[in-house]
Amino acid sequence: MKQLCILILLSLFHLSVGVSRFHDCDVYGPDDPNPYLSPKPGYDGKICIQDLTEGVFYCKYWKCQTPPCPREQQLRGSxxxxxxxxxxxxSNGGVIYEAGTSFLCADGANTCRxxxxxxxxxxxxxxxxxxxxxxxxVG
Structure with missing residues (x-):
């Protein structure tokens, strides 16, 4: 019974610690919930990449910017x-852009239009x- 209590406490500690951070991203290891299947409360969107060498996922989350048009005129994304x-x-990465503009995509590497x-x-x-x-x- 004592071992079971210790195991439960360790599990709760792991859940309370959560995922680690790498600059603007959450890092999910092999023992963490799959970030593709688990929404992050308080956020509207995310983009994740998997690092096969490290065996982890890096995910960046965002909240949606409020559109300037009335709610009944708002369109939904994909x-x-x-x-x-x-x-x-x-909208890309939670930010609204004017048609015809180019900008850095939410992935931080590509140019979007x-x-x-x-x-x-x-x-x-x-x-x-x-x-x-x-x-x-660094280098």
């Missing part, structure tokens, strides 16, 4: 981007934990 936006704008219909086009460079998490490059 399954990937659930943030609302207005006609003539788009806001389309007229709310779509977001992107270059296809690979991202990594340094760009995603806005970590300074």
């Amino acid at each position: 399954a990937y981007n659930k943030c609302p936006y207005c006609e003539g704008t788009c 806001c389309g007229k219909n709310g779509s977001v086009g992107s270059t296809y460079m690979m991202t990594n934990k340094y760009s995603l998490c806005r970590a300074p490059l």
Whole structure:
């Protein structure tokens, strides 16, 4: 019984400690819940990458910016981007952009462009934990 109590306490301690941080990202190890399946309370969206060498996920979370148009005129994004936006704008990483503008994508590595219909086009460079998490490059 004593061993069971210790095991329960250690499990609760692990849950209360949570995931670790790497600059702007949460880091999920092999024993943590899968970040793709677990929403983070208080946040509207996320982007995650898996580092196969380290065996961990790096996830950056955001809250959606409030669109400037009335609620009944707001449009919804895709399954990937659930943030609302207005006609003539788009949303990426929780930020609203005007149609026709280019900006740094939420992954921190690619250039995105806001389309007229709310779509977001992107270059296809690979991202990594340094760009995603806005970590300074050391070297």
